[in-house]
Amino acid sequence: MGERLLHLADQRATERLAEDIAVMLRNGDVLALSGELGAGKSTFARALIRAVADDPDLDVPSPTFTLVQSYELRLTIAHFDLYRITDPDELAELGFDEAVATGVVLVEWPERAGNMLPERAIHLTIAEGETADARTVHIRAPDQTIARIDRTLAARAFLDASGFKGVQRRFLLGDASSRAYERLVADGASPFILMNAPAQPDGPIIRDGKPYSRIAHLAEDVRPFVAMAKWLKSKGFSAPDIRADDLEQGFLIVENLGSEGLLDPSGAPIEERYTAAVEALAQLHVTPVPGALPVGSETYHLPAYDLGAMQIEVELLVDWYLAHERGTPPSATEREDYITLWRQAVASLEGSEAHVVLRDYHSPNLIWRGDRERVDRLGIIDFQDAMLGPTAYDVASIVQDARVTIEQPMADRLVAAYVAARHGLGPFDEPAFRRALALMQAQRGSKILGIFVRLKQRDGKPGYLRHLPRMRSYVAEALRHPDLAELRSWYETAGVFGSGAGDDRQA
Template sequence: MPPIVLDLPDETATKRLGTDLALVLQAGDCLALHGDLGAGKSTLSRALLRTIAEDPELEVPSPTFTLVQGYDLRLPVAHFDLYRLSDPSELDELGFDEALANGICLVEWPDKAGTALPKSTIDIHFSFTPEGGRHLSISAPEATLSRVKRALQIRSFLDRSGYPNAERRHLIGDASTRAYESIHPAGEDTRLILMDAPKRPNGPPIRDGKRYSQIAHIAEDVYPFVAIDQALRERRFSAPAILASDCEAGILLLEDLGCQGILDEAGRPIAERYQASVACLAAIHNTPFEREISLDGGRIHRIPDFDRTAMKMEVELLIDWHLPWKRSGLKVSDDERLSYLNIWDALIDQLADSETSLVLRDFHSPNVIWRGDRTGHDRIGILDFQDAMIGPSAYDVASIIQDARVTVERALADRLMADYLAIRRLSPTFDEGLFQKSWAIMAAQRACKLCGLWVRLKDRDGKDGYMKHMPRTLRHLAVAFEHPALAPLRDWCIEAGIELPESAA
């Protein structure tokens, strides 16, 4: 891949590049800065470090005499100045390999390292322009250089959207390919949210000529988010306003709904906020949504059905990932798989008469914002709905009452269900008994999916942290099994060796 070539007219532009680079660097990255004294290497380094530290006043001393300066930040950074290095072998004594294994290495005068720097190094060559600015050439392996290009693409988007020189800060990533930044416009005391959601790779067909995302109805671009956001806002629910967009590039600039969630400082549910969330959900289920949503430019988004194929694809995560993990790598037999999926076919058949509505799919604590200064349903800010479908309304009720990441004690869970049912009973068409059965089936469907997903995130994606949710997810499955309709699945799970809480056995 050809190098990226930039002309930076002044020190401000150099600092801005340092900020942009800080948002795409990952643990294991080595950034090598080549250039004469005064070329801008230290300016870029300070901006990069201060961005990662989220501290514009961070003291960044030159490591010229110490050779290395370490920073224990969100991403650990080791800043090397090799000008006084006598021999590349001295890098071992400076702890270069260890620093690279744990975080980022920022290297000035990298030529002194000989061939010791990794092949994946991002090389930035600085030179002077006749006008007094700086000319930069950035080269790296294709995958790494693509990250740098993405950072510059986002900066260009902000510039042309009316936010030049906006301050960018890392906000959060999630289990998908999306990442988020907080954007602070220059001269304004406000914050916006940038969604960085590049189109997902197509990937190979895995079944009936379709990719996993097509089967499970996982959004492959930002158009579904834009469509559902529009539909929610038109019905006066609090989804974020979209202030600027480049949908083809997968970049959205959003209203900041706030930073208060529905958990207390110890990470426990705040009952009032969960109750308001359930009331908001009941209002959504009492509101009709058209299946087709017209967007600017003539595009139409058709909300997909949460159909049999999608449900079964998700529950297969239990037998494809969870059970092999429990069995030390031993896969389920063909007979086990067939009996498991036959049980699910029978359960899905029982959903035929269930009430359907817009299913947001991930309506739980990470995606609910508390806006205490508002009233009514406007108090509940809604995020992360790009994978929304039309399906059993009970699914989202299971999602919030059986919060995947938070322990909702049984007394509160029962109160939330009672609150939801009290609101829905006001509708003459609401069938409470049918809803209770649908809730148990969809709670089990979601729990089976998550039991497998946590293992897949660990084994395939190296994200071990999600495994802490496994005991809670198994408890959720046990609660779903309390409904008699789930007896066949409960018996299958016990026979298969899934470790349910004792009350479920």
């Protein structure tokens, strides 16, 4: 267990601590709030619930008489006040165990819960400080949770030191990686976003003395993001301006490019916006390739999207997806044949057109700015894993969007729009591009099938499984290209497109 002692100058500081805790909350967190009457437990709980709701006027009544008050917000929150209970067994009647299992729980007077609190509970003891409004808060929690609390407090210190003292923090999103994002709100406006991306330690060595992240050339800190953001902006593309950074800790304050995306209110793709996205790629692909990119006092060079990176990515299908789909892992022969076929396929890309590959160029990472013109209409917000590789890769990303279905007729029109734009910008080898596109669609789709299963099985994020049917369909379509006939035969024989022994219907 770890402990921290915080000194808060006034009620606003108490409310600000509640906001800092709110952005780091996860389902399963239990906050046990102890202290004398009037110490500030209800003040803390009310501020935390309003922060999660992103509603400063939300009515948050004390549950003193109802014993429990529930809120269906970004997270389901159950607020318990145990002052009036006489026996811990009463918690079962109040649905305490279910609340712990399905959301976040706040408990005032937790000492009356006996041994009903889980060991992972976060204990906050609030006491009066040296002045009437001052408070001290003693926090006790498991070491991993204390690390999360330290991280959110470090983010607050970074904001204070960067000219954003006292700004409200509101959870925006977390993605499939360790990154998280928050809106920074002042005077009702939110022109900036906090990017919280701690440096990632190397994983286990898996090949040639390197971990997966090094072989696949994944960004391990924020420096590649900073370098690419500045380069994209210098070339006229709409990447976020960076207002402040702490490269060592992995904190960035970046411009909020907006909240409107490429989808309509029902979640369907808006073709005009996707067309603008492929035309922006065409413009990118005739922009001179960057060399050394300045970042802080250093320089950054884009890595090559090489055979090793492509190969380790497609192996995710046999390492994670295949056993999930059919219930049995691949045999040694199946795996060897698969790797050989992909090695031959990737080798055929040698000499193909190469440029910046942004890597995650699809709807969640693109912002629509309809009041702008040309490439400035499209905000690009995710590029820290950029490399130099086949120009077809990002076209594959957008026309086979992993999170929204792009029907084949629309995909064909988008590819035609890209091709027309490239022909209009200078010499362009269309047949070579179309061969590379089919290969990159199959490669990317195979990788994503493995990643989505890994997110569920290794990282406890089952929501991504709902995208598996879409990705299977995309891969099957890509493998119709005649140059990929041998790969298609392997996929069909191995049961990649089977009905699914444990598939997404359980997500």
